[in-house]
Amino acid sequence: MRKIILLLLTLLFLFSATTFAEPNANENSAEYLSQKAKESYEAKDYDSAVATYTKIIELDPANSEAYDKRGSAYIYLKKYELAIADFTKAIELNPQDKFSYFYRGTTYTKLDSYKTAISDLTRALELDPKNGDAYNNRGWSYDQLGQTDLALADYTKAIEIKPSFVNPYINRGEIYRKQSKYALGIADFSKAIEIDSNSWIAHNDRALCYAALEQNILALADYEMALKLNPQNPITYYNRGLLHIQQKHYNSALNDFNKAIELDPKNSNYYIDRGVAYYWQNQYKLAVSEFEKAIELDPQI
Numbered sequence: 001m002r003k004i005i006l007l008l009l010t011l012l013f014l015f016s017a018t019t020f021a022e023p024n025a026n027e028n029s030a031e032y033l034s035q036k037a038k039e040s041y042e043a044k045d046y047d048s049a050v051a052t053y054t055k056i057i058e059l060d061p062a063n064s065e066a067y068d069k070r071g072s073a074y075i076y077l078k079k080y081e082l083a084i085a086d087f088t089k090a091i092e093l094n095p096q097d098k099f100s101y102f103y104r105g106t107t108y109t110k111l112d113s114y115k116t117a118i119s120d121l122t123r124a125l126e127l128d129p130k131n132g133d134a135y136n137n138r139g140w141s142y143d144q145l146g147q148t149d150l151a152l153a154d155y156t157k158a159i160e161i162k163p164s165f166v167n168p169y170i171n172r173g174e175i176y177r178k179q180s181k182y183a184l185g186i187a188d189f190s191k192a193i194e195i196d197s198n199s200w201i202a203h204n205d206r207a208l209c210y211a212a213l214e215q216n217i218l219a220l221a222d223y224e225m226a227l228k229l230n231p232q233n234p235i236t237y238y239n240r241g242l243l244h245i246q247q248k249h250y251n252s253a254l255n256d257f258n259k260a261i262e263l264d265p266k267n268s269n270y271y272i273d274r275g276v277a278y279y280w281q282n283q284y285k286l287a288v289s290e291f292e293k294a295i296e297l298d299p300q301i
Contacts, residue, residue: 030059037069046073064093068100075107083107098127106137114141132162140171148175166196174205182209200229204236211243219243234263238270245277253277268298 026032037052053070056063071086087104090097105120121138125131139154155172158165173188189206192199207222223240227233241256257274264270275290295301 028055028059030056033059037066041069041073044076046076049073050077062093064090064097064100067093068097068103071100071103071107075103075110080107080110096127098124098131101127102131102134102137105134109137109141109144112144114144117141130161132158132165132168135161136165136168136171139168143171143175148179151175164195166192166199166202169195170199170202170205173202173209177205177209177212180212182213185209198229200226200233200236203229204233204239207236208239211239211246216243216247232263234260234267234270237263238267238273241277242273245273245280248280250277250281266297268294268301271297272301 033052033056037049037056040046040048040052050070050073053066053073056066057070060066067086067090071083071090074080074083074086084104084107087100087107090100091104094100101120101124105117105124108114108117108120118138118141121134121141124134125138128134135154135158139151139158142148142154143151152172152175155168155175158168159172162168169188169192173185173192176182176185176188186206186209189202189209192202193206196202203222203226207219207226210216210219210222220240220243223236223243226236227240230236237256237260241253241260244250244253244256254274254277257270257277260267260270261274271290271294275287275294278284278287278290
């Protein structure tokens, strides 16, 4: 009887050891690590995602997808140079990798390397002509280089491919606004708001168009909505303050400039226009003080 009990205990121990050892054995499998990395990435735990993709790469240095995914995680961590290095390695391993060209090009825009970004995004579009995001991002790069016609063409193509994509409407609308084509700008910003009613940028920029057309009630309504959607945004306070100055509502303008400066105390323009509001109220000493502060912040004014 004693031998039987000992045999049963031995079998139970072996079964338990095998059961608990099995997950540990799988922890280094490609399937387990890939799932773990995916879960971390989707949970926006990008540090963990990077760590896991690094393990995958150590196990399989030729895994171009792992470089792609780790590079994407680095973008969210704002580690752009590391992201570019990973996308470059992925392209080296797979020269037809359209995603790596797209993401590397997009990362270059974040580093203001627009010519290099255009080169990569053009290659991404050669590999995938239906990538609306690539057209939008290349359009943005052209826009930053002052190549407005090329930017407009790319934004329009992005909209054609992806009609529910908000960004190219906003970007194209902003070009139209700068060109004083306010009706076209309003049309694009309105479409962006139709797609995404929570876009404070679209409300802010449409307000600028309305203000330029002296449709002040509509402009103020859009500024109000932009601030409701993003109350920590100094730009809209500043823009609304400028409109208040045009309307000679100087106290309202000062309230808005005060809030803009509270949120962003390093912007010299906010002090200049607060000084202008004081000037029109005949508060000349306060106006001079504001202008001096603006010069302190930006001696090149």
